[in-house]
Amino acid sequence: QQQVKQSPQSLIVQKGGISIINCAYENTAFDYFPWYQQFPGKGPALLIAIRPDVSEKKEGRFTISFNKSAKQFSLHIMDSQPGDSATYFCAASLTGGFKTIFGAGTRLFVKA
């Protein structure tokens, strides 16, 4: 199965709060799990990514938690800011096959 399921569809968080977005996949052959950030009218841009041999990766306020046995991964945004308001896509890639499947996206709004 090539699907990547993402939730929630939309999220409203107070400034300074934690934003959490979850994704699940089925194909255990995926070997790269990126998160992309998209602002209105722009193309998606890579935010942070993880490989399945690591359970957590942190870059500044952004953290990916990865649970290989459950086939789930999540994005945590600490101290959320209004500038983080965007659509976030999780994805799963088969780097050997040049294939990337995207989740449906989460629209995050951070209230000032």
Add this chain to the structure above:
Amino acid sequence: NAGVMQNPRHLVRRRGQEARLRCSPMKGHSHVYWYRQLPEEGLKFMVYLQKENIIDESGMPKERFSAEFPKEGPSILRIQQVVRGDSAAYFCASSPTGFTGELFFGEGSRLTVL
């Protein structure tokens, strides 16, 4: 600007006309991917091309849609006899030969069919 360049950024067509969307990958990238984003939906894979070769077109509608990436010039996504349901944002991404997983996206071409 060495990023992925897409044009036109906005295109309006009437039903039955043809739409041509162009994509120049990042310098040094030889792999091009096209994705479609419908309003309030995610990115749906359409086609993956290398120079002069279509590698994976499993996401392309069987009719009216075609893509190419010639030896010289940009990749082109062509939609013939457009219908209202083709209205969407079409994104091109590129990657180098040594694909590590990261895709580099253009800013998209937004097609509106009247």
